[in-house]
Amino acid sequence: MKRVLDFLCSLVVLVLLLPVWLVVALLIVLESRGGVFYVQKRVGKDNRDFNLYKFRTMRPDSDSKGLLTVGARDSRITRVGYFLRKYKIDEFPQLLNILKGDMSIVGPRPEVRKYVDLYTPEQMRVLSVRPGLTDYASIRYVNENEVLAASDDPERTYIEEVMPAKLALNLQYIDNQSLKEDFKLIFKTFTAILSH
Numbered sequence: 380m381k382r383v384l385d386f387l388c389s390l391v392v393l394v395l396l397l398p399v400w401l402v403v404a405l406l407i408v409l410e411s412r413g414g415v416f417y418v419q420k421r422v423g424k425d426n427r428d429f430n431l432y433k434f435r436t437m438r439p440d441s442d443s444k445g446l447l448t449v450g451a452r453d454s455r456i457t458r459v460g461y462f463l464r465k466y467k468i469d470e471f472p473q474l475l476n477i478l479k480g481d482m483s484i485v486g487p488r489p490e491v492r493k494y495v496d497l498y499t500p501e502q503m504r505v506l507s508v509r510p511g512l513t514d515y516a517s518i519r520y521v522n523e524n525e526v527l528a529a530s531d532d533p534e535r536t537y538i539e540e541v542m543p544a545k546l547a548l549n550l551q552y553i554d555n556q557s558l559k560e561d562f563k564l565i566f567k568t569f570t571a572i573l574s575h
Contacts, residue, residue, distance in 0.1 A: 381558065385484050389477040396471065403434055403468060406459045413439040416472060421489035424509045429481040431489060432472035436460025453524070467572050473512050485561040486511025487549035494542060502546045508553055513568040515552055516545035521571050 404415040417435040420428050437455045456464065463469040476482040482489070489510035498505075520526070523541060530536035552560070 381483065381561070382480070384558075385477050388484060389474040393474050393478070399468075400471065403459075403463065403471075407435055407457075410459045411438055411457050417469075420492065421510070422492055422495045422506065423481055423489055424506060426495075426503070426506045428492065429476070429489075431481075432475050434463055434469040434472060436463050436469045470512060477512065481509070483509040483511045485513055485552075485564050487514050487552070488517055488545075490542075494538070497538060497542075498546070501550070502543075504553060505546060505549045508556070513564060515548040515564065515567075518564075518567055518571045519548060520545060 417433045421431040423429045487505040527533040
């Protein structure tokens with residue numbers, strides 16, 4: 380049932396937002412060189428890699444300077460990219476991932492392999508479900524960039540503090556998941572984005 384709802388909802392939203400996609404694509408291309416989309420390998424259900432899609436918000440080759448975004452004004456982020464990130468518009472292309480079956484609307488946010496390799500056996504349980512477009516960790520850490528910017532060692536802070544806390548929330552979700560919980564989480568996500 381969840382998969383059917385994921386597919387139908389994603390398809391409807393994709394069609395409705397097509398004009399917005401075209402405007403966003405044009406703004407990205409006009410501001411900086413590079414493609415419209417950013418594709419990154421993430422780890423999904425059953426520990427399998429997949430290509431995650433986003434609208435590009437950084438200048439080309441930004442990954443070579445680190446995988447974490449530190450601070451709201453990370454110098455790698457374009458002006459259009461800052462706006463897209465603030466309102467989570469850069470995440471819209473993941474609706475394609477949902478259509479393909481790589482992701483669900485609600486589920487643990489997919490992580491890059493570098494950090495998944497650090498998971499404990501218990502934390503690996505987050506890979507027993509499809510990753511999602513939103514989760515409780517995304518809401519709790521809507522200001523993650525600022526948290527990392529305040530650290531003397533953002534990488535260490537992420538690995539030792541932020542990541543374990545996010546995974547704990549994801550495991551709670553997995554142990555209590557239901558369609559009612561998913562709708563509740565979607566509502567909370569919209570509220571968090573609009574109030575951020």
